[in-house]
Amino acid sequence: PNFPNPFNASTQIAYRLATSGLVRLEIYNVLGQPVHTLVNQFQPAGFYQIPWDARDQRGAPLAAGVYITRLRHPDGVQTRRLLYLK
Numbered sequence: 001p002n003f004p005n006p007f008n009a010s011t012q013i014a015y016r017l018a019t020s021g022l023v024r025l026e027i028y029n030v031l032g033q034p035v036h037t038l039v040n041q042f043q044p045a046g047f048y049q050i051p052w053d054a055r056d057q058r059g060a061p062l063a064a065g066v067y068i069t070r071l072r073h074p075d076g077v078q079t080r081r082l083l084y085l086k
Contacts, residue, residue: 006083010053013069020044021074028068054084
């Protein structure tokens with residue numbers, strides 16, 4: 001999950017990996033379009049907190065609204081909703 005949610009300036013996306021492996025954490029808009037890849041690397045098992053400042057891959061600020069995180073890891077895929085308020 002992320003905290004805080006809703007958020008206005010930034011949020012922390014937290015997850016725990018039971019198994020080491022390739023991890024990809026992406027942010028999508030409500031249309032399903034990718035807006036930012038936060039993690040795309042091998043990570044050992046453990047707990048992680050990844051900050052996100054509501055900016056796209058180029059660093060441009062995003063509009064307020066609902067965004068979706070997709071976490072792909074060795075044990076599966078998890079999706080969550082984020083609410084960004086300006």
